[in-house]
Amino acid sequence: MAIFQYHSDILTCYPTVVGGVILAKGMTNGLAPKELQVAFVAEQQATLQRIGDTPLSQIKSLAAWRNVFRSFGVDPTQYRSAAEALLRRLTKKGDIPSINLLVDLGNLVSIRYALPVAVFDTHTLHGAVTVHFANGSERYTTLGQDEVEHPEPGEVVFSVETKLVIARRWCWRQSDQSAAKRDTTQAIITVEAHHTEGQKDVDAALNDLLTLLRTYAGGNFISGRLDASKRAISD
16 A cells, blocks of 8 residues: 555656655654764754855755746745755754754754655554645645645645645645654655755665664664656555
8 A cells, every 4th residue: 555655747747856755663752862962963063064155045956946846836935945944044043953853863864965854743644645736625734833724726735635735835844733743653754856966865865864763763664765667655
């Protein structure tokens, strides 16, 4: 049974997309341990040194996401990809706060490769997660809020079979229901790219995520790379 998949229409419009996916069960989340916190801070400092004065819009992976956002009608300076938003916070504020173990390790890998990494808690989700163009009837609740919104028709979203949206504008923001909390034990973890070196970077990021997960969260993992030749991963 497919657990995560790209709709064929997405692959037709974006044939170069590469997605690394991890199906994780039996993990232990909570406060990030000291060792991970130290590693996260060190990665932030290394990232700041690597970026230097380079505008984020000139980083290849982020520029590719900006182009994708524009292609489905979203202004990428108003709604930034998760990776760009995270790096913007880092370059302007100087640090990224610790949230919890799973979020921190996802953010560590995200800033390392300038790619969006999402950790979706699957405890309350029903059916496969599909990346597709919304028709506007789907339901979305912003993290930390109660109000139900509807995505714009044609917007790229992640949703499950009940039409519950767990991410809007492809990789802009997750839903309240899917956020990784301290009691999260099972999740779908994704890292995606559209730039020329995307396959290499996604493979490296996927390997780093698995190493960090095995080191700090434990559990059982099924992982794989999705693209135009393989659009789904099953458990």
